[in-house]
Amino acid sequence: xxxxxxxxxxxxxxxxxxxxxxxxxxxxxxxxxxxxxxxxxxxxxxxxxxxxxxxxxxxxxxxxxxxxxxxxxxxxxxxxxxxxxxx
Numbered sequence: 001x002x003x004x005x006x007x008x009x010x011x012x013x014x015x016x017x018x019x020x021x022x023x024x025x026x027x028x029x030x031x032x033x034x035x036x037x038x039x040x041x042x043x044x045x046x047x048x049x050x051x052x053x054x055x056x057x058x059x060x061x062x063x064x065x066x067x068x069x070x071x072x073x074x075x076x077x078x079x080x081x082x083x084x085x086x087x
Contacts (some may be wrong), residue, residue, distance in 0.1 A: 021044075
């Protein structure tokens with residue numbers, strides 16, 4: 001497969017996954033049960049984490065060193081935040 005086709009596939013899969021995560025999070029947060037709010041917020045954080053990883057990937061493909069460093073810091077902070085919520 002060519003690099004362009006692989007990049008297009010990654011872009012489509014990223015869009016689908018993030019959209020599904022946000023839709024499930026909205027359903028849980030806007031639902032009647034108050035206990036699902038925490039799970040909905042966790043799904044939003046996971047979607048933002050995936051967005052940061054995708055931004056890091058794009059920065060590395062474009063050879064943008066400053067953007068890659070910023071995205072790496074965002075991903076690291078997001079992963080620390082996720083670990084603290086889960087534990």
